[in-house]
Amino acid sequence: MRPAFTLALFTFLFTSCSLFNKNEQEQKGKILAQVGDRYLYLKDIGEIVNPSMDNDSADIINNYINIWVKRQLLLLKAEEQLPEEINEIEKKVQDYKESLIIYRFEQELIKQKLDTVISSDAISAYYEQYKNNFILEFDVVDVSYVKLLSNSPTKDSVGDWFFSGSLEDLLKLEEFSSQYAVTYNLNESNWIGAELFVNMISMEEGDFGDLLMRKEEFKLEEENYSLFVKVKGKRLKGSEAPLEYVEDDIKKILLNKNKILLLDEINDRIYSEGTKQNKFKIFFN
Template sequence: MRFLLIAFCIFTLTSCDYFTVKEKETTSSEIVAIVNTDKLFREDLKNVLPNNISKEDSIVLVKSYIQDWAIKKLFLKKAENNSSLESLQEIDLLVNDYRESLLINKYKTEIINQKLDTIISEEEIETYYNLNKDNFKLNEELVKAKYISFDKDLKNEKEIIKLFQSDKIEDQEELERKQLSFKIYDLNDSVWTELDKILLKVPFSKENLLKKTKFIQKQDSLSLYLVAVKDILPRNEIAPLSYIESKIKQMILHKRKIELIRDIEKIIVKDATKNNNFKIY
């Protein structure tokens, strides 16, 4: 061990000289540190240093890298010497299994990227939804609602409230043109949204927003809040298709991936059997 530490220090100093003496010529195979039978070469340090680093910083960084490398190797040797043969064999098996899994999964991913049909028709989505409706019960309340918040001292407060209450398209368009006056807003009440998300933005109770209403308002010390609830869906109701359409697409794609891999597995086994590369005794 004493010899290793001395050798390590000598080669560390040698590596530092490389970064302080520009005129020194070196080769890519030059050794900068040794721990037992493991060697660290100058070439291994190529990618350690970032661009535009000072000479002083490069010395510090290289020293740190060599020390970390040496400590890792020394720890590894200690661990190997203090592990039973059974433990080492178990680790080798785990490493091999992990390597095989990585290779197989990488190959499967390549197959999926090349061969998977990702085009899903609206008809297919609707069919899947109708066949699996009972699996799409809501875990949260949904609402179709619009809301805005603005400074309570805003001069055109009455005009904004009037526009907000109106169902006329031109009034809604005018309201959207005033959105720069709003602190928060969402004027699209044609899509289903989780009620809890809205409650994070407006200071109303859940009970207030679980009732259809064309207009409710609330005021605090700084702002005025307006909300209109067009429709509601309570928990345990079947989720509307529009709300879970993207989720269904992912389910269909996942099913296709499984079927594709199974088909490939059958082809691989069939080819191996045909070519006498796979036999069962």
């Protein structure tokens, strides 16, 4: 290669690199501080810069720069003292980054594609197959109840409506309870832990829990409250839980199974596409 051409080429490359570095610096803005090969640029602290640049703003910027310098010096010293750990840390950071990206991607796919409707038939089928897995750790009861203040209007009629069992009286009771009851539940199925129910209702009658497990229906009167209870079902600790009591748990189980199946299908599809499009190579044989 001729000396004149070599010199011209070197000059061109040097000038190009200088222009590139200059353009890069212009894009990043004014340099405020340097530690080793790390730079703090004005744009890096754009959020804390006040356009008026009064004394307070200058103090804030100086304080930020000092904090940045101290942190970078500490980081530099740590990297010098822990060279073997750097690769391990970088690998963990990379692994975490990849896991986070994949997790966000999977959550977006689940949001877009997962069918969240679980049919009653699917719930019943799962319950019948795995009912031995749903063993009660405490007594549960299926109850309807109405708790009133003792001075509630037409309180005497409430007992008749509550215990009659007729649809007409149930509608009257529902309307009355929505306006005057302290608390109530007239749903067709309302399974709840017996002890939890006793604590929730909070009656002073000491035999309330015993009555709950012995009677099918009863009324309690106290100085301030009246309580009407109908026990439609009960299951003891150690027995199989009723379907209605574990229905929400089964829904969560089936929904999670559907999530796993969906993600497996998507992973298989992505792998198949990658194979067809020659997006990867394996060199180990």
